[in-house]
Amino acid sequence: MTETHFEPGVRRFGSVNWLGVWTLYLKEVRRFMKIFTQTVAGPVVTALLFFAVFAVDMGRADTVVAGVPYLAFLGPGLIMMTVIQNAFANTSSSILVSKVQGSTVDFLMPPLSPGELNVAFALGGMTRGVVVAITSALVISLFAPMGISHLWAVIFFVLASSLALALIGVLAGVWAEKFDHMQAVTNFIITPLAFLSGTFYSVERLPEVARVISTYNPFFYMIDGFRYGFTGHADGSIATGVIVLLVLNTVLWGLCYWVFKKGFRLKA
Numbered sequence: 001m002t003e004t005h006f007e008p009g010v011r012r013f014g015s016v017n018w019l020g021v022w023t024l025y026l027k028e029v030r031r032f033m034k035i036f037t038q039t040v041a042g043p044v045v046t047a048l049l050f051f052a053v054f055a056v057d058m059g060r061a062d063t064v065v066a067g068v069p070y071l072a073f074l075g076p077g078l079i080m081m082t083v084i085q086n087a088f089a090n091t092s093s094s095i096l097v098s099k100v101q102g103s104t105v106d107f108l109m110p111p112l113s114p115g116e117l118n119v120a121f122a123l124g125g126m127t128r129g130v131v132v133a134i135t136s137a138l139v140i141s142l143f144a145p146m147g148i149s150h151l152w153a154v155i156f157f158v159l160a161s162s163l164a165l166a167l168i169g170v171l172a173g174v175w176a177e178k179f180d181h182m183q184a185v186t187n188f189i190i191t192p193l194a195f196l197s198g199t200f201y202s203v204e205r206l207p208e209v210a211r212v213i214s215t216y217n218p219f220f221y222m223i224d225g226f227r228y229g230f231t232g233h234a235d236g237s238i239a240t241g242v243i244v245l246l247v248l249n250t251v252l253w254g255l256c257y258w259v260f261k262k263g264f265r266l267k268a
Helices: 018-033 036-057 070-101 114-140 151-175 179-195 208-214 218-231 238-262
Strands: none
Touching: 018 036, 018 070, 018 114, 036 070, 036 114, 070 114, 070 151, 070 179, 070 218, 114 151, 114 238, 151 179, 151 218, 151 238, 179 218, 218 238
């Protein structure tokens, strides 16, 4: 009887494994959409609570900030804050949970290059950020004027900010070894920078030293640029904000690419 040998076939993807990227991206989107009440509805409710506290309970609903009604000033800031927190949470939690459960092999073993892994995880985080932004905007617009002055700024800053936080989430998820580490990053880095970036106030009202310090906070440019898209007012330079986010995303992309290429804290 003749023994038959079968040689394993080679699947050719071309220069980019589009199917693999799409599959991993879809997995990331389905992961957060499956728990919609926690990942999307929850942040919107939190934003509304902040809106009620600062605009109503503190009696600032009728005030004007930097020439803009406070409600119109506050709305975009709260929307961007939810984007920042959720784009970060999406990638960081996904990677950390995979590490804790020992399932990183699920995305490391398939024929995906470091760049393709980067694209899939980053787009997953961006998608959650955009979904939260749209949902928050629709809800907050019921209570505050949300006219758009510069559509390009709204689109650019929500996408660039979501990308930056998704990439930061990748780095944090890879670095963290347990949930306490991730909570520390959220509590001591992400949340303070978001709150001290002009979300609830205009940095023009700060003392000179504090105002200068704010210009070194990248979250300031995210919120200021996004708010500019709605109100037409900016506390800082929009051109500088665009450059800062482009440079920040380029650096973060390079770091994430290196992390995936080396398998830092991902491969045993």
